Amino acid sequence: MEIQAAVLEGVGQPHRVRTVTLAPPKAGEVLVKIVATGLCASDVNAIDGKRTLVPFPAVLGHEAAGVVAEVGAGVTSVSVGDHVVLSIVPSCGTCSWCSQGITNFCSTAGNAMGDGTLFDGTRRLSMDGQPLHHFLTVSSFAEYAVVPASGVVRIPEQMPLDRAALLSCAVLTGFGSVVNTAKVRPGSSVAVFGCGGVGLNIVQGARIAGADRIVAVDVTAEKLQIARSLGATDVIDASIDDPVTAIKDLVGGVDYAFEALGREATIQQAWRTVAPRGELVLVGLMAHGATLTVDAGPFVNEQAIKGCYFGSSDLTQDVPRLVDLYLTGDLKLDELIGQRIGLADLDSAVGALRRGEGVRSVITFD
Ligand SMILES: [Zn+2]
Numbered sequence: 531m532e533i534q535a536a537v538l539e540g541v542g543q544p545h546r547v548r549t550v551t552l553a554p555p556k557a558g559e560v561l562v563k564i565v566a567t568g569l570c571a572s573d574v575n576a577i578d579g580k581r582t583l584v585p586f587p588a589v590l591g592h593e594a595a596g597v598v599a600e601v602g603a604g605v606t607s608v609s610v611g612d613h614v615v616l617s618i619v620p621s622c623g624t625c626s627w628c629s630q631g632i633t634n635f636c637s638t639a640g641n642a643m644g645d646g647t648l649f650d651g652t653r654r655l656s657m658d659g660q661p662l663h664h665f666l667t668v669s670s671f672a673e674y675a676v677v678p679a680s681g682v683v684r685i686p687e688q689m690p691l692d693r694a695a696l697l698s699c700a701v702l703t704g705f706g707s708v709v710n711t712a713k714v715r716p717g718s719s720v721a722v723f724g725c726g727g728v729g730l731n732i733v734q735g736a737r738i739a740g741a742d743r744i745v746a747v748d749v750t751a752e753k754l755q756i757a758r759s760l761g762a763t764d765v766i767d768a769s770i771d772d773p774v775t776a777i778k779d780l781v782g783g784v785d786y787a788f789e790a791l792g793r794e795a796t797i798q799q800a801w802r803t804v805a806p807r808g809e810l811v812l813v814g815l816m817a818h819g820a821t822l823t824v825d826a827g828p829f830v831n832e833q834a835i836k837g838c839y840f841g842s843s844d845l846t847q848d849v850p851r852l853v854d855l856y857l858t859g860d861l862k863l864d865e866l867i868g869q870r871i872g873l874a875d876l877d878s879a880v881g882a883l884r885r886g887e888g889v890r891s892v893i894t895f896d
């Protein structure tokens with residue numbers, strides 16, 4: 531089929547909305563009509579070459595929700611007409627990681643993402659007879675996407691699809707880092723460095739997990755105000771106050787610090803706010819090849835630094851739980867959407883995200 535998609539030729543290039551060809555789903559794949567797709571920092575990292583993984587030319591976009599339009603042979607998990615959340619952590623079910631139940635580490639998916647293909651090593655996207663690369667097996671900056679069936683999760687129809695799109699990446703990552711990776715205990719204290727799409731969901735994840743003190747740190751007043759509405763008990767504007775001193779004054783040290791920016795300087799700050807026996811969770815992705823220097827002193831206090839990929843999420847358990855939390859009013863998503871835009875406005879939203887302005891931009895299709 532012929533569809534409109536935002537094509538990126540290479541690092542630093544502008545998106546061009548073009549007519550591209552999308553081949554039908556093969557066995558184990560589904561065709562999804564994209565209804566909404568968020569713009570995430572990982573898309574911008576790919577555009578800027580911060581992570582070198584992405585082969586070009588490609589169609590980016592990965593934080594999406596839509597409606598199943600066709601299923602390939604053997605697909606029984608979803609049917610045509612089902613509303614679904616798409617995901618960058620599909621799983622093959624048979625590799626050594628999947629066999630252990632650690633599906634977010636699926637090596638089949640990892641290899642496909644590195645090659646810009648789907649699981650069988652081939653591509654469904656092409657333009658003018660030349661193949662285009664898939665991005666993280668999703669490629670949702672397009673009217674339709676062909677994705678692995680394990681990369682979609684059915685959701686109830688009362689869940690609005692533009693808000694469901696946010697579950698796909700920002701919410702699963704942020705909420706998951708609190709609930710799955712750190713397993714934040716009720717009554718504990720939490721600091722969150724960086725209140726973008728992921729950081730704000732760390733804040734509300736901490737609230738839902740029952741944290742007592744939740745200190746949000748950012749450099750923009752708008753994001754700190756949203757952080758407060760999502761459950762932050764204290765906010766620190768790091769453009770005015772030193773966050774380390776401010777957090778020590780407020781709570782002494784925190785049981786859990788989360789860094790959602792992937793920057794060495796803020797990781798170092800976050801590490802200095804952790805209390806003895808507490809931990810720092812690195813949620814933000816650092817640039818490919820980056821190194822990190824931290825003060826070694828706190829290790830004697832049994833402080834720990836923990837990595838996190840995609841909130842250690844298990845889609846089949848976490849997506850239904852998040853939908854329930856939204857529908858009962860505990861999980862707030864409406865506040866997270868800054869603007870709804872069309873594909874043609876993608877690059878201006880990329881610029882705003884790069885500058886750290888505003889909250890989530892969601893691309894919607896009629
Ligand atoms: Zn993302």
Ligand SMILES: [Zn+2]
Nearest residue numbers: 622625628636
């Ligand atoms: Zn696997």
